[in-house]
Amino acid sequence: MLTSYLALGLAIILEVIGTSALQASQQFTRPVPTTITVVTYLGAFYFLSLALRMIPVGIAYAIWSGVGIVLISCVGLILFKQKLDLPAVLGLLLILAGVLVINLCSQTVSH
Numbered sequence: 001m002l003t004s005y006l007a008l009g010l011a012i013i014l015e016v017i018g019t020s021a022l023q024a025s026q027q028f029t030r031p032v033p034t035t036i037t038v039v040t041y042l043g044a045f046y047f048l049s050l051a052l053r054m055i056p057v058g059i060a061y062a063i064w065s066g067v068g069i070v071l072i073s074c075v076g077l078i079l080f081k082q083k084l085d086l087p088a089v090l091g092l093l094l095i096l097a098g099v100l101v102i103n104l105c106s107q108t109v110s111h
Contacts, residue, residue, distance in 0.1 A: 004054035011047035
């Protein structure tokens with residue numbers, strides 16, 4: 001099970017890198033960020049597929065989406081100087097809380 005969560009974590013990291021490169025690709029007009037986007041998205045889906053061997057698809061996708069949204073929001077804040085207002089921060093905290101509830105309390109996830 002640990003290897004499935006490691007694969008999911010790697011999938012999330014690759015997806016966040018890919019999304020950051022997508023922003024930098026300027027609508028696929030810059031070759032290096034475009035290549036990074038394609039390669040990291042392929043890697044993200046590959047590692048997600050490995051995670052799905054043990055983690056139910058709904059749970060894996062909820063974790064991937066939630067953690068990815070929070071991480072890419074942090075990247076946007078730091079690298080792209082995008083602002084987050086209070087409702088956005090509260091919403092991100094609720095997403096994190098949802099991921100924690102799924103992992104800590106749900107019987108759907110085998111621990």
